[in-house]
Amino acid sequence: MKNLLILGAGGHGRVVAETARAMRDTEGNPVYDKIDFLDDLKPGAVGKINDLPVFKKEYQDAFPAVGVYQKRLELYSRAKRFGFTVPVLIHPEAYVSPSATIGEGTVILPKAVVHTEATIGKVCILSIGSLTDHDCVLEDGVHLDCGAIIKGSRIPEGERIPCGIAIENQKEMRKG
Incomplete structure (x- = not known):
């Protein structure tokens, strides 16, 4: 079981989620079993950005999905610091x-x-x-x-x- 946590649930985050949902492994199975969002402002997110370490046991991958580069880099660094894999x-x-x-x-x-x-x-x-x-x-x-x-x-x-x-x-x- 592989789960993805998307950091940012705005427009870019939703595009990232659709891309992740479309991805398949070599046998044609979805790459991710579960995809959720962390976001400080959007309803429907499973938590806030600062909650990231709490989700480490349930989600193996985290992906920074904000349009502003410096914020994207900051979220990337935070995900790596807490031991998440940041996929392509x-x-x-x-x-x-x-x-x-x-x-x-x-x-x-x-x-x-x-x-x-x-x-x-x-x-x-x-x-x-x-x-x-x-x-x-x-x-x-x-x-x-x-x-x-x-x-x-x-x-x-x-x-x-x-x-x-x-x-x-x-x-x-x-x-x-």
Whole structure:
């Protein structure tokens, strides 16, 4: 039995939950038997974020599911500190090359593509229809919004690439 605790029950948290529910093991069984939320404000969550250590016996995995990078990183660190596994969540309708490297706490949503030898850092969000071409590097916390395209580039930590933007042959972007 494998259970997942999602840290954040807002819009992004609900997207993460749908991705986790869609995932299957090699035999076609759901990866998670139980999926619940911790959230300080949303009704229906099983507890608040500070309750995280209390849930360790019941949930093996915890996933930081908030849109703001610094908060996502903080939740990731807290989950690791309390001994949770922070998985990579990949929707079955995404394509991830077997030679790509994906960091913990990253979610890859439907129709996203991560191509040959791309490197994706931890706690990244690769939204619907985003494309990360071969050999690209997305550092920790990068958020590719819907339809963003990255080709021949390195995207620095914490950057958010807006919907439909294409970035080509940039080894580093400026923040702000």
